[in-house]
Amino acid sequence: MALACIAAKIQEHPLEVAILLLSILIFSTLGATLGPYRTSITIMGLLLLYILLQGASTPVRLIPLAAAAAAHIAAVLAYYSHPLILPLVVLERSPTHGYSINIDIIQIAILYEARQILKNPPICAEKEPEDTKTPPEDTLEPGDQAPR
Numbered sequence: 161m162a163l164a165c166i167a168a169k170i171q172e173h174p175l176e177v178a179i180l181l182l183s184i185l186i187f188s189t190l191g192a193t194l195g196p197y198r199t200s201i202t203i204m205g206l207l208l209l210y211i212l213l214q215g216a217s218t219p220v221r222l223i224p225l226a227a228a229a230a231a232h233i234a235a236v237l238a239y240y241s242h243p244l245i246l247p248l249v250v251l252e253r254s255p256t257h258g259y260s261i262n263i264d265i266i267q268i269a270i271l272y273e274a275r276q277i278l279k280n281p282p283i284c285a286e287k288e289p290e291d292t293k294t295p296p297e298d299t300l301e302p303g304d305q306a307p308r
């Protein structure tokens with residue numbers, strides 16, 4: 161039932177879903193090719209846009225968050241030497257410098273959004289069964305009296 165509800169909600173917003181998928185594709189490419197500094201600026205801009213859209217509907221609000229996550233994942237895979245993604249942090253293992261820990265703000269934002277969605281889940285209205293009984297037809301002609 162819950163999956164059917166989610167599928168119905170997705171089908172209500174086809175334009176937002178298309179923009180979401182396109183932004184994931186574009187920003188994952190940008191995250192892998194812009195370089196660490198410009199990718200960081202892009203991710204922070206997308207997170208600020210996500211924060212500004214907190215009052216918007218959920219599908220619109222998720223577009224900059226998904227784009228930031230896609231850029232971040234592509235950047236981690238492209239620029240870190242041996243990344244190990246842990247809850248809330250990214251651990252970089254380097255053969256010469258040891259380890260470095262970076263707080264992962266993208267994971268924090270995604271966990272916050274998941275908490276918000278779980279706190280206020282989408283409401284799916286139960287479909288009422290259709291009334292299959294047909295009302296009785298009135299067979300009396302105008303001027304006729306009803307039987308007693």
